[in-house]
Amino acid sequence: MKNFVKIKKGTYRNAPIKDAIFPLVKPLTFGKKGAFVTVDGSALMGPDSKRVRILVDSPLSVEPSSKEDYQALMPVKKEPKKKETTQQAMDRIKKRFEVLDQMTDAVANGTVRGLIVSGPPGVGKSFGVETILEEYDAMAKLGGKVKTEIVKGSMTPIGLYQTLFNNSNSGDILVFDDCDSILFDEVCLNMLKAVLDSGKKRTISWKAESQALRREGIPDRFEFKGGVIFITNVNFENVRSKKIQDHLEALMSRCHYIDLGMDSTSDKFLRINQIVRDGMLKEYGFSKEFEKEIIDFMVLKSARLRELSLRMVLKIADLAKMDFDNWKELAESTCMRRVINNY
Numbered sequence: 001m002k003n004f005v006k007i008k009k010g011t012y013r014n015a016p017i018k019d020a021i022f023p024l025v026k027p028l029t030f031g032k033k034g035a036f037v038t039v040d041g042s043a044l045m046g047p048d049s050k051r052v053r054i055l056v057d058s059p060l061s062v063e064p065s066s067k068e069d070y071q072a073l074m075p076v077k078k079e080p081k082k083k084e085t086t087q088q089a090m091d092r093i094k095k096r097f098e099v100l101d102q103m104t105d106a107v108a109n110g111t112v113r114g115l116i117v118s119g120p121p122g123v124g125k126s127f128g129v130e131t132i133l134e135e136y137d138a139m140a141k142l143g144g145k146v147k148t149e150i151v152k153g154s155m156t157p158i159g160l161y162q163t164l165f166n167n168s169n170s171g172d173i174l175v176f177d178d179c180d181s182i183l184f185d186e187v188c189l190n191m192l193k194a195v196l197d198s199g200k201k202r203t204i205s206w207k208a209e210s211q212a213l214r215r216e217g218i219p220d221r222f223e224f225k226g227g228v229i230f231i232t233n234v235n236f237e238n239v240r241s242k243k244i245q246d247h248l249e250a251l252m253s254r255c256h257y258i259d260l261g262m263d264s265t266s267d268k269f270l271r272i273n274q275i276v277r278d279g280m281l282k283e284y285g286f287s288k289e290f291e292k293e294i295i296d297f298m299v300l301k302s303a304r305l306r307e308l309s310l311r312m313v314l315k316i317a318d319l320a321k322m323d324f325d326n327w328k329e330l331a332e333s334t335c336m337r338r339v340i341n342n343y
Contacts, residue, residue: 005037006065010056012041017054020044021070025051028062037062043074090270096260097128103256104132107227108148108173112256114196117231119260122309123271125231126177133173148173155179157187158213161206164195165218168204172226180232189247195224196255228255235259268308269299275310284317294320297328304336 003024010017022039029036035056041049056062084092106112119125133148140147149167151174160182167174174195182188194204202224206213213220236248236257251257262268273295281291294316298305305312315335320327 002067004065004067004070005039006063006069007037007039007054007056008061008063010037010054010061012045012052012054021065021073022054023070028056028059035059086270089267090274093262093267093271094274096258096262097124100125100258100260101128101132103258104129104229107229108133108136110171110227113198113202113227114255115227115229116196116236116251116255116257117229117260118235118258119233120262120268121233122307122311123260123262123268124275124310125260127275127310129175129177129229129231133175136173147171148175150175150177151179152177153179154181155188157185157191158206158210160188160191161204162213162216162218164191164204164224165222167226168222168224170225173229174226175229175231177231178233179230180234183232183234183244183248186247189244189251192228192230193247193250193254195226195228196230196251198254265302265308269295269302272298272308272310272313276313280310280313281317284321286317286320290320297331301331301336304339306335306337 004021005024006019006021007017008019022041022044024037025040026038029038033055035058036053037056038051038053041052041054045052100117103112103115107115117125117129130150133150137148147167147169149163149172151163155163163174176182182192191204194202203221204224205221207220234248236252237259239245239248262271276291276295281294286294294313298308298312298316302308312335316327316331319330319334323330
């Protein structure tokens with residue numbers, strides 16, 4: 001049975017040893033340089049240190065120890081991180097967007113009141129949301145209750161208040177897409193916090209004097225009963241500005257928040273492949289082989305493309321439709337950063 005000792009204070013080749021535990025090779029011995037104990041130092045000092053002598057100040061610097069204490073002090077060996085396969089990455093991305101579809105449906109049918117969707121631009125955040133809501137709009141024409149409105153671009157606080165009032169009835173679904181300016185205005189943020197709240201009653205107020213509201217017949221206080229989906233390029237968990245950080249945390253605590261991730265170039269290309277494969281370019285009438293050629297061209301030129309997105313796919317597809325023989329040259333001129341040669 002192997003014994004263990006704790007060196008409370010000692011030296012090895014003039015290097016200090018303090019409160020270290022070793023497997024014992026040979027008990028305390030006295031030599032020309034004083035007392036020493038022979039231990040197996042390979043775990044801490046490397047494979048060539050299976051038998052080393054540690055000088056100690058006195059016999060009191062050495063005390064018995066246990067295997068359990070020795071193992072507790074050993075550095076934990078981290079398992080090497082397994083590299084994600086392409087199929088695993090595609091499954092991960094697909095699952096995220098399936099969750100987005102499911103949550104969008106939950107907002108449309110009134111199960112969920114508010115949803116924030118965060119992800120990089122051009123990966124199809126809006127595509128899935130709009131596709132599902134279009135189905136509800138089609139049902140509304142046949143007598144359904146859901147009415148949707150998609151708002152894009154910047155918005156003033158009073159514009160936001162008016163938009164919320166006009167979509168405040170039960171069954172109304174309001175989608176904010178590319179309206180990130182709202183997140184940097186405290187008045188807008190406070191209204192957004194109110195409509196995204198999971199509480200039973202959501203009351204929105206506008207206490208400032210406004211002729212515009214009076215002209216429109218909009219009250220200075222109303223109850224919001226609709227659903228809201230806020231689609232943004234801003235990752236709420238990585239915002240550095242302390243000024244809005246607390247507001248964003250409050251928003252996440254009030255409603256459901258989905259971070260689609262996909263910050264890496266490979267993830268974006270996998271997502272683009274999925275959407276193209278599912279029929280994004282169907283109306284162009286291209287063969288599957290030519291669709292793949294467009295994606296391969298984007299992969300080859302990814303370092304120079306002005307953006308890596310589904311919008312870029314459509315831009316290049318438009319060029320191919322316009323001039324099938326010269327679309328690559330056109331893409332070089334219109335979709336890519338110019339290469340500057342310095343001599």
